[in-house]
Amino acid sequence: MKRMATKTEPRTEPRVPLNRNRVLAAAVALADHDGIRALTMRNLASELGVEAMSLYYHVANKEEVLDGIVEMVVNEINQEVGRLESPAAETDWKGALRQRILTARRVLLRHPWAPAIIETRTTMNPDVLDYYDALLGLMRAGGFSYDLAHHALHALGSRALGFTQELFDPDDASSGDAEAEAMMEQMAARIPHLVEMMTEISHDDPESTLGWCDDQYEFEFGLDLILDGLEAARLQT
Amino acid sequence: MKRMATKTEPRTEPRVPLNRNRVLAAAVALADHDGIRALTMRNLASELGVEAMSLYYHVANKEEVLDGIVEMVVNEINQEVGRLESPAAETDWKGALRQRILTARRVLLRHPWAPAIIETRTTMNPDVLDYYDALLGLMRAGGFSYDLAHHALHALGSRALGFTQELFDPDDASSGDAEAEAMMEQMAARIPHLVEMMTEISHDDPESTLGWCDDQYEFEFGLDLILDGLEAARLQT
């Protein structure tokens, strides 16, 4: 401890060494708390009490960080899913699949940034493969051919992992009252069905005027639609 | 033409003024040709023979450019869709919807960057509203309640616009032969169903070993699954 006088403390504790896992865990935490936009190499480093370039000793580049945090999340899904006592796939593949997928969704809701990042990944990740393999196993046990199970995975798409991207997130739903009313009339000319649909729904369920879509309900609705369709397809072969 | 001697030609033609539309059209063209990564303000400007900062007179910022090119693509969809002679929705809503959606898909295939950008948009765009409104109209004519039609839009998700994001794009499918075989066995321990599924499918259809998913077929499979499910839901109310 001769000189070293500049800024950092003389480092009393033995200094826990960094490693890939600590880096990725910190990245997940950072994205969770401050949003994915805040996940920069410099931010991540400073979160770990380290300089940005030090990270590059443990990960090749930022892409690997993104791959890594997806890996962490899917790993979390796999663990949660492994803890489940599923219905027997032989007699209730639909229930087993449904339960798994809704569990995955519950994990993803804890990491709101994850869907967007997952979608940008190009390389296949072992944990995702594990997850899909388990789904396939359930379907096989439920009487699917590999061919149908393959189509099923495609049909589910991102829903298999518990999310859908909404093209249709009306954050800007009517705010005021009088002027909103006027705009409503103006829009009614161009998009009559949408307007009528919204008024009808907000009439049936008054307190849902804004944020009027129950995402969880809609997710399950779509999921069940697909699962029922798959069951029908399975039976007719 | 007095002096102006520096670098650019003395400008013989009267100089077509820029405008929002020319900017957006150039942005679409740039993304089409060089990929969305190449769509930077500087690149876009130089494509238009102009400096980067000049763009900001016509668009507020890059976000508006992205909003704008999505607008352009969806507009293209709406035009293409308007040119269709659809089956009468009253007697064949499913056919009408199907045709529309596959048309949208055909347009999107001309702009491969579009799905990713569409998903990142947060603000609602008038052309998308038009598109959805037309879908709603078809469903209403086909006997849907607004409530069911609403669920239907959610269930379709991005599929309504003609795309699904694939979590499952096996670019890295087995490349070599001998060593790939060895790796296959190793993977078979961890992801047995996936491996068997792949070998079975590549056995049934030998020339599809890599790039083994027919995206168009899978899209239509999933789409029809959902449409059939919706028809069933419509009938039982």
Next chain:
DNA sequence: TACTCCTCTCGTACGCTGTAAGGTACCCTA
């Protein structure tokens, strides 16, 4: 003709990003 105003474009500069290249402190082994 001279002045002003508006429309449109450009030059410069700033803060942010990811990361290449090389330097330095520590510890383990020969």
Next chain:
DNA sequence: TAGGGTACCTTACAGCGTACGAGAGGAGTA
């Protein structure tokens, strides 16, 4: 005691979006 890996840091650079202010050119008015 010397050498060599391991882990971290300093510096620097190119590229990004964009704030700010300076013009150039034309239109309208005195």
